[in-house]
Amino acid sequence: MSGIIPNAKTDVNQAIASLYRAEWGRIVAILIRLVGDFDVAEEAVQEAFIAAVNQWQSSGVPDLPRAWIVKTARYKAIDRLRRRTRLTEKLEWYAASGLIPTHQESTYDTDEIPDERLRLIFTCCHPALAIEAQVALTLRLLGGLETDEIARAFLVPTATMAQRLVRAKRKIRDAGIPYKVPDTTDLSVRVNAVLTAIYLIFNEGYATTRGEMMVRADLCTEAIRLGRLVRTLMAPQPPSEVTALLALMLLHDSRRDARLDEVGDLVLLEDQDRRRWNQQQIAEALPLVEEALRGEIGSFAVQAAIAALHCQAAQAEETDWLQIVRLYDLLERLQPSPIVSLNRAVAISMIESPQTALGLIDGLAPQLNDYHLFHATRAEMLRRIGALASAAQSYALALMLVSNDSERRFLERRLREVQP
Known part of the structure; x- marks a missing residue:
């Protein structure tokens, strides 16, 4: 490259950030196999990404960015290992490990490599x-x-x-x-x-x-x-929980595009445009849920069944909340936790009343007081019964604990709505 075009620095930084998010696990796994040391592998990959930030600004993003990171990290690992021991004593080990190539190097940029x-x-x-x-x-x-x-x-x-x-x-x-x-x-x-x-x-x-x-x-x-x-x-006969987890993730992920509005703000499940749900993923997942429920039922199978009921409702008003509460009753027995109890309380609010749910939620305060969704859920129940001042207090507590910007904007909007 003869020069950097306007915004090229930003583009390079975005490319590196995207590569880090998408390929970190794959690259670290490859390095661990090569060096046999978790710390050396992780530190070498981190150094390789730092080197990319420094070099790609002037040279541009390479054609095979993952291969560049792997190759750079491998030599960073060699440097670290050299500092640990005398190279002459370890040369054969390095060659055998693959750190020093004895044949044409793989680019590590094909899906044909073993899944490290x-x-x-x-x-x-x-x-x-x-x-x-x-x-x-x-x-x-x-x-x-x-x-x-x-x-x-x-x-x-x-x-x-x-x-x-x-x-x-x-x-x-x-x-x-x-x-x-x-x-x-x-x-x-x-x-x-x-x-x-x-x-x-x-x-x-x-x-x-x-x-x-x-x-x-x-x-x-x-x-x-x-x-x-x-x-x-x-x-050919995977455990039911393996099948259930895959179904659960597919069902949750099917709603991804509808969970945020055009400016990136959170949209609650009840307000989502269900036409934007990924029907192909839902169609794949529903038979998996049925398969999982025919086996030994575990917590993932119950959660998948709950997610399936949500995805099968064409409109929020058609959700089978009674069945969902029954499933949460079962989930509490299989996997008792305050988070499960909090979600169960929300479901109960849909078939009984927010006031009933509020009593259940308040009982979870000692365990969930540092959890922002506990206060956000409590605030929602208070808002629904018209206790706006108390709702504002709970929204404010949730805002003190939340760390995601999208959720923060949602809570700020809710807080403004209940303030006089």
């Missing part, structure tokens, strides 16, 4: 790790989430989550946990943690923790892709 992300997710979800560490590590390494974003998902301080991630990676290294998809005899032990991790990746895409975007389509797409992979891996 599937290896990575099963490594992160090894039973030697605590379940919280399994999910957190998957979100960091596969989903590319920052430590504070993961901490919010777990409702713990950022420092606590940082320590958890460090301990998990250290345990993988010290215990020599293999970087592979387990044999079929071990799959059942690992699958629940894998499904949980995949769903949390999807949730972060569906309702992003922070920033301007409400939805990160790349994370939703990646989670659905991983769900399909796990289901294929466990064919």
Whole structure:
């Protein structure tokens, strides 16, 4: 390139940000296979992206940007390993590892390469790790989430989550946990943690923790892709929860285009234009829900059944709220949590009254007082019964806790509506 055209710097930054969101997990997985060290791989990829910011401003975005990042990260990893040990003692190991190519290099820009992300997710979800560490590590390494974003998902301080991630990676290294998809005899032990991790990746895409975007389509797409992979891996008779999770994600994601208006503001489910829902995804998901409900029913199957009832209603007024409440009753028994109870209370408000729901919601205050959707839901019930001053107080509390800009704008609008 002879020069940078106006706005080229912005375009390059946007290209790098898009590449980071879409390819972080794939690139880190490739580097982990090459170097066998989680920390070295992650740090090398981070350095490669920093190098891209510095170099692509003048040289332009390369034809194969992912390949450029992988190649740069590989040599960053070599530099790190050289600083750890004498190169002459490790030259054979480097060549055997693939860090120093002995033949024509792969571009790493084709879909024909082995799916390293599937290896990575099963490594992160090894039973030697605590379940919280399994999910957190998957979100960091596969989903590319920052430590504070993961901490919010777990409702713990950022420092606590940082320590958890460090301990998990250290345990993988010290215990020599293999970087592979387990044999079929071990799959059942690992699958629940894998499904949980995949769903949390999807949730972060569906309702992003922070920033301007409400939805990160790349994370939703990646989670659905991983769900399909796990289901294929466990064919011909995948566990019902594997099928249920795929159905659940497809149904939620089918509403993506209707969840935001033309300026990017949040649109509640009851106000969405259902003509914008992805009917192809719904048609794919509904038979999967039926299949999951024929097997051993777990929490994902119940959630998928709830989502199916929403998607089958042509209008909000046609929603079968009575059946949804019954499903939430079952979900509370299978997976008791204050979040489930909060959603159940919302469903009860639709068949009984906001006042009844408010009593149930207030009982959850000790557990959910730091959760912005608790206060937003409480404010909505108060607004519906005409207690506008109290609703304003709850909206204000929700605004103090929310970290996503789209949700913030929605809550600000609601607060203005209930203020005198």
